[in-house]
Amino acid sequence: MSGRIELAPGYSVCRIINGLWQLSRGHRSEAADERQTVLSLLRLVDAGFTTFDCADIYLGVEELLGSMLKEMKRSRRGPTTVEIHTKYVPDRSVLATLKRPDVAKAVEASLARLGVERLDLVQFHWWDFDLPNFIEVAGWLSELGEEGKIRCLGTTNFSPSRLEDLATAGIPIVTNQVQYSLLDRRAEGAMTALCMDRGIRLLCYGVLAGGFLTENYLRATAPRPPFENRSLAKYRLIIDEFGGWDLHRLLLESLQAIAAKHATSIAVIAARWVLDRDPVAAVMIGTRSEAHIDDNLRVIDLCLDDQDRGRIDDILARAEGPLGDPFELEREPEGRHARIMWTDLNSRRSS
Numbered sequence: 001m002s003g004r005i006e007l008a009p010g011y012s013v014c015r016i017i018n019g020l021w022q023l024s025r026g027h028r029s030e031a032a033d034e035r036q037t038v039l040s041l042l043r044l045v046d047a048g049f050t051t052f053d054c055a056d057i058y059l060g061v062e063e064l065l066g067s068m069l070k071e072m073k074r075s076r077r078g079p080t081t082v083e084i085h086t087k088y089v090p091d092r093s094v095l096a097t098l099k100r101p102d103v104a105k106a107v108e109a110s111l112a113r114l115g116v117e118r119l120d121l122v123q124f125h126w127w128d129f130d131l132p133n134f135i136e137v138a139g140w141l142s143e144l145g146e147e148g149k150i151r152c153l154g155t156t157n158f159s160p161s162r163l164e165d166l167a168t169a170g171i172p173i174v175t176n177q178v179q180y181s182l183l184d185r186r187a188e189g190a191m192t193a194l195c196m197d198r199g200i201r202l203l204c205y206g207v208l209a210g211g212f213l214t215e216n217y218l219r220a221t222a223p224r225p226p227f228e229n230r231s232l233a234k235y236r237l238i239i240d241e242f243g244g245w246d247l248h249r250l251l252l253e254s255l256q257a258i259a260a261k262h263a264t265s266i267a268v269i270a271a272r273w274v275l276d277r278d279p280v281a282a283v284m285i286g287t288r289s290e291a292h293i294d295d296n297l298r299v300i301d302l303c304l305d306d307q308d309r310g311r312i313d314d315i316l317a318r319a320e321g322p323l324g325d326p327f328e329l330e331r332e333p334e335g336r337h338a339r340i341m342w343t344d345l346n347s348r349r350s351s
Contacts (some may be wrong), residue, residue: 002015003015003016003048003245003275003300005201005281005282007152007174007175007201007281008151008152008174011052011083011086011120011151011152013083013281013320014048014049014050014051014083014282014292015260015275015281015282015283015300016049016051016271016275016282016283016284016299016300017049017051017052017053017085017203017282017283017284017285018041018044018049018051018052018053018056018076018284018285018287018297019053019205019284019285019287020052020054020061020064020065020286021053021055021058021061021205021284021286022286023037023060023061023064023263024057024058024059024060024061024288025059026226034064034067036069037064037234038064038067038071039071040290041064041065041068041207041290042068042071043290043293044287044290044293045068045072045080045082046080047232047256047290047293047296047297049293049296049330050080050081050082050083051082051083051084051085051282052082052083052084052085053067053177053203053205054084054085054086054087055086055087055089055182056086056087056088056089056106056109056110057087057089057239057345057346059345059348060144062086062110062113062114063113064126065078065084065114066113066114066115068076068082069082069113069114069115069116069350070076070108072129074214082126083120083121084114084116084119084244085120085121085122085123085125085154085203086110086114086119086122086123086181087120087122087123087156087177088103088107088123088124088125088141089127089156089345089346089348090103090105090106090108090137090160091343091344091345091347092127092128092343092344093343093344093347094237095126095127095128095133095134096131096133097130098133098137098153099179100140102141103137103141103144104126104144105142107119107144107149107150108121108149110122113148113325115215116144116308117148118148118149118150118151119149119150119151120151120152120341121150121151121152121154121174121175122141122150122152122153122154123151123154123155123156123175123177123203124137124138124141124153124154124155124158125155125157126158126162126203126341127178127331128331129159129331134162135169136166136170138155138166138171138173139169141153141295142171142172143240145172152175153173154172154173154174154175154176154177154203155173155175155176155177156177156178156180157176157177157178157326157327158174158176158328159191159326159328160190160191160193160194160325163176163191163194163198163200163299164198167200168309172199173200174200174201175201175202175203176191176195176200176201176203176282177199177202177203177204177284178191178202178203178204178205178207178326178327179204179205179326179327180202180204180205180206180277180280180283180326181204181206181207181208181209181213181238181270181274181311181314182213182251182273182274182276183209183212183213183235183238183239183242183248183251183319184206184209184238184241184242184257184322185319186317186322186323186324186326186327186328187202187277187326188277190325191325191326192277192278192279195279196278196279198329200279201280201281201282202279202280202281203280203281203282203283203284204274204282204283204284205283205284206235206238207270207271207283207284207285208267208270208271208285208286209235209238209239210229210231210232210234210235210286211231212232212235212236212239212248213252213255213266213267213270214265214266214267215252215256215265215266217249217252218252218253218256218266219251221245222245223236230340231286232289233295233340234340237336237337237340238322241321241322241323241329242317242319242320242321243270243318243319243320243321247315247318247319250315250318251312251315251316253264254311254312254314255269255270255312256317257311258285258308258311259342260302260311261308262296262302264295264302265294265295265298267289267295267299268299268302269302269304269308270279271280271283271299272302272304273304273312275299276304281300285299288329324336
């Protein structure tokens, strides 16, 4: 089974992408040891997992990847190349007043932090679709691609209708990054249909729901706040939407039985299930180190059979939600999902 997939002519990525949100200063309170982190990232590269996901708002992560690229060049690590996907996420407070020089400045800042001449994939996020200038901003990003600053353009958390707006405007979007897991299937339906029609591939985060889809919670009682990090707060809400902790536990028990059959882990089963869905190109596995290399390799090699999928479907048929399009709940004004979102991380970088 192939471990890579082509997103655009001449540009392929790993089907398992190293997600680096967990290394962001917005996620953790303790400072990472830069040298040890760089060495851990290089061990992922050496194992064949050469695609990394970061963002301008993942404070400190583009700089870490820049250090990794410098170390690769210094150590002359053979012909290996890496693919780095970043994001353009303007603060909500500035959306209405964005100008082209603002967008160009943000792209140049990402280029400088990474130490590269061209960004492999820029994924565009927009907090408020009531402000229609997102189409104009996406057009400016496309123009920067034509100037050689960006190789491929994608989106993050765009709804089907807003993706259609970009496609109708002639903006070449190759991917949309969405939350997609056994607990959150909002990417199915309208999103899947649009992407299949428009040739857009999904890059999926949250496939392990911040660790809730692992053995760690198989026998655990329902956790309550305060949580160790923001990811746990976020995905605990998703479990509530799914149908509550008891249904989540039944899902874990079903996944454990399938994992035992394949001599693997719950995380491997959960990730493979998402990877098998159309039009999913890749899943992002959050990482702080090389600790998950063996599981990542198992995800690539695993084949779920009809019995496995049927057992999972029996549980999913009892799910209550989440409902709506991807990220729709997270956009509800004053909603409990929206309240845990930070929409001004660029200003935090400069403060």
